Amino acid sequence: MHNLMGELALRLVRHCILAVAVALMFTVSVNAAPQAPLIYGAWNVQCKPRTGSTENLCVANQLITAGKSKEHAIFGVMVAQNREHKLPHIIFRMGPTANIQKGAAVKVDDHKPFRVAISKCDEQTCEVRSLIPEPLLSQMRSGKLLKFAFFVDNKQVTYPVYLEGFDKTYTALSTESR
Secondary structure (H helix, E strand, O other), X not given: OHHHHHHHHHHHHHHHHHHHHHXXXXXXXXXXXXXXXXXXXXXXXXXXXXXXXXXEEEEEEEEEEOOOOHHHEXXXXXXXXXXXOOOOEEEEEEOXXXXXXXXXXEEEOOOOOEEEOOOEEOOOOXXXXXXXXXXXXXXXXXXXXXXXXXXXXXXXXXXXXXXXOHHHHHHHHHHHOO
């Protein structure tokens, strides 16, 4: 009788281990694939599971392309939640010929512009990387058009970033990234 109880307990432990292993495999396979993108106006929100976490990593973007192909982007903006800060992170990417010394500026509708430094350039792109200050975030959430301006040589280049749908985009980033 004692041996039978030990054998039943061993079987129960094996079944529990097997059940946990199957549950983990199912959870990993479900979380491994990125979710379908969410579209809000001109914004595209893409989420995928963070490696080693139950949280999602979500990024919103908007591209300006040359022609109809998304492969020929000439300017892009990305927004994501930042785990270390309350404010979201923004990245503007432009061509490699931007004048780093002159920097760039961001302006929403008729509000005052924000001057920003160009963070880095390489052979393919230049980038502005920053947290979005609260006043700019508020303007973006309620605004219609953000203008991003920078210089190539001594000529100013301005790209539009359409803000239609940005409030819903930011809400999705805030809720889906958790």
